[in-house]
Amino acid sequence: MTMTRHEVREAEFLLLFEKMFHDESISDLVTLHEADYNYKCDEEIEKTASEIIEKSAELDGIIARFSPKRGFERIPKVNVAILRLAIFEILYRSDIVPRNAAVNEAVGLARSYGLEPDIRFVNGVLGAFTRSLEENE
Numbered sequence: 001m002t003m004t005r006h007e008v009r010e011a012e013f014l015l016l017f018e019k020m021f022h023d024e025s026i027s028d029l030v031t032l033h034e035a036d037y038n039y040k041c042d043e044e045i046e047k048t049a050s051e052i053i054e055k056s057a058e059l060d061g062i063i064a065r066f067s068p069k070r071g072f073e074r075i076p077k078v079n080v081a082i083l084r085l086a087i088f089e090i091l092y093r094s095d096i097v098p099r100n101a102a103v104n105e106a107v108g109l110a111r112s113y114g115l116e117p118d119i120r121f122v123n124g125v126l127g128a129f130t131r132s133l134e135e136n137e
Contacts, residue, residue, distance in 0.1 A: 003042075005097075009085065009105050011041055013113075015049040017081040026050045052088045059084045066128040070121075079118050082109045086126055090133070099130055 064072040086106035089097040110122040
């Protein structure tokens with residue numbers, strides 16, 4: 001059964017979030033992820049999650065830059081995982097994921113997994129980030 005883009009993104013988000021709490025490899029987390037969440041993670045999901053983890057320092061720097069009122073260490077992990085995924089898609093997957101789709105999906109994930117302040121925070125950080133990209137285009 002083919003997963004929708006939303007299901008793929010949610011699986012990637014869940015892997016990223018789990019990785020924040022576990023030292024296991026992404027591959028090991030995929031095995032746990034499939035059992036716990038009844039998702040079939042294909043190689044592309046695992047590859048994308050691994051790439052995001054590899055670029056986490058860069059992505060976290062962007063998150064910190066566009067979150068001037070809240071230090072990075074104070075950002076809830078759920079928001080960090082959502083923002084890492086969205087910023088990665090905007091920077092490295094723009095050929096297959098339109099910018100507005102990445103932002104809308106991130107806000108949807110915040111709505112599903114966070115609280116009301118998380119939705120506003122994710123939207124605000126991504127709004128500021130995408131505006132900065134538009135200014136430089």
